[in-house]
Amino acid sequence: MFVNFRRINKCQCVRLMTTCLLLSVAMLCWEQLDERVVSHVKSYSHRYLGNHFAYINKSLTVSREHARAFSDFRYLLDHPDKCVGKDVLLLLLVKTSPENIDRRNAIRSTWGNETYIRNHLGVTVVVLFVLGAPRTEEGEPSWSKRSGVGFQGRLVDEDRLHGDMIQQDFLDSFHNLTLKLILQFRWTHGRCAHAHFLMTADDDVFVHMPNLVSYLRDVKAEGIADFWIGRVHRGAPPIRSKDSKYYVPFEMYPWASYPDYTAGAGYVLSGDVADKIYQATLTLNASLYIDDVFMGICANAVGVSPQEHVYFSGEGKAPYHPCIYDQMMTSHGHVEDIYDLWKAATAPQVKERTSGAMGTLYCKAVKIFLLCKPYSFNTYPCSAAYL
Incomplete structure (x- = not known):
């Protein structure tokens, strides 16, 4: 004993x-x-x-006056004529923070370079960076300083140089991401409603623009409506742990499940869906600060469901390999490596190595090895290896 x-x-x-x-x-x-x-x-x-979220939609519906409080902010930077007179295949809105100038410059030089896209891919893609106001030492947005200099002044200079930033005067913070989402749909509705597709992405996401443009061209040719693709989260429960960044208190969202939504790192909508989402934001309570979940709530309210695309990444990086690059759409978590990845992923040798019977067979084996593992990186699923 x-x-x-x-x-x-x-x-x-x-x-x-x-x-x-x-x-x-x-x-x-x-x-x-x-x-x-x-x-x-x-x-x-x-x-x-249960009731398939019908009660959630009813409970979150508010008056237009109440909903306006989440969107009625002054523009600090704006380019209302950015889409005028253009046949815009894709309006790409990149969520960024004021301090992330290096990330913005990297995107401008690689996958978000409008001149490269127009000259090499033959389409018009409008790329804009969406942000709120920077914080000052006193905790107030820097635009409120009478001097007009400081961080906001540097943003004004950056926008004067590139002409690609959209900014409103709410504080740029994690808990205001839903305000940034609403800004994107409001701007699209008022400034670029004729764009065939809208994409929203984080500023640490890599977008394989040649692959994405080719795919969207095919979708456009088929005339598909109610189009919404990305990495889909189905049946996700709210996180109730206070230690989590994504903690949602019961008082904010008392139900056991979220409607289906796509990971906020990057997803694409057709123009008709973008307009429906905008209309939904006019009558829904946007207090929930997890923007991709709020997007799912809006979509559910207007009867739109997301579609899974296996080559849209979740929170993880895609494996570095030509066989992955051949079908890659997005990959998350790229900052310092974005220049090297752009060069490697768009190199002509990628198609040479992955085409033909032998290339196809080789890549299938490689992708099974890279993607079909007994643990998940929250990137491409094993099923992507068989496409």
Whole structure:
């Protein structure tokens, strides 16, 4: 019953310590797993046995006057004529923070270079950076300073040089991402409603523009409506842990499941869907600060469902390999490597290595090895290897 510690040798002591360590890790993992399992069981029960979010839509509906509080901000930077007189295949709005000038410059020099797209791909893609007002030392937006200099002054100079920034006077912060989302749809509705497609993306996302343009051309030729693609989250429950960046209190969203939505890192809508989402924002409470979830709420309210595209990344980076580049649409988490990735992913050698019977067979084997692993990087799923 009692352990005689004097008779335990060194080997037995190591075994005992290892066993205790493994049990501790197993208990910790089970606690986390149990919480996730319970959350998802509740989520799917609400989703399939409940009212299919009809009550959520009704509960979040507010008056137009109330909804206007989430969009009625003054423009600090604007380019109302950016789309005038152009046949815009894609309006690409990049969510950025005021301090991320290096990221913006990298995008301007690579996948977001409008001149390259027009000259090499033969289409018009309008790329704009969307941001709020920077914070000052006192915690107020810097535009409010009487001097007119400082961070906001540098943003004005940057926009004067490039002419590609849209900014309103709400504070740029994580908890105002939904305001930034509403700004995108408001600007699109008023300034570029004739664009065939709208894409919203983070400023640390890599977009394989040649692949995306080719794909959207085919979609446009088919005349598809109600088009919304990306990395889809289905039956996702709200995160109730206060330690999480994505914590949502019960008071803000009391239901067990979110409507389907696409990862906010990057997704594409057809023009008709963009207009429907804009109309939904006019009558919905936008207090929920997780912008991609609010997008799902708006879409559900107007009867639009997202479609999975396996080559749109979630929160993870796609593997670095020519066989991946051949079909890549987006990859998340790229900052310092964006120049090298752009050069490698768009090199002519990619098509040469991946085409033909041998190239196809080779790439299928490579993608199975890279994507079909027993753990997830939240990037392309295993099914992408078979396409």
